[in-house]
């Protein structure tokens with residue numbers, strides 16, 4: 424049985440939803456995920472952010488799709504670059520306000 428690494432959920436401030444449905448996968452969901460991970464690492468926000476791979480979010484015509492909660496930010500027709508920029512603009516700005 425695979426051992427699960429426990430995370431302290433009390434430290435999670437952001438949840439990034441990255442659709443892994445068929446159309447999103449076909450249109451670059453993997454690139455979006457790379458952009459998200461890279462930006463979170465750049466910001467040092469990877470420990471306070473949970474990435475959740477979702478099933479289809481019902482926006483297939485605008486695939487690939489990602490969301491950042493609880494900030495209510497959604498990105499459609501995402502790319503690695505636009506995903507990273509959206510993470511910086513949303514989570515990076517929040518970090519500036521807090522610190």
Ligand code: FES
Nearest residue numbers: 442444447479482
């Ligand atoms: S497959 Fe991603 S929105 Fe439908």
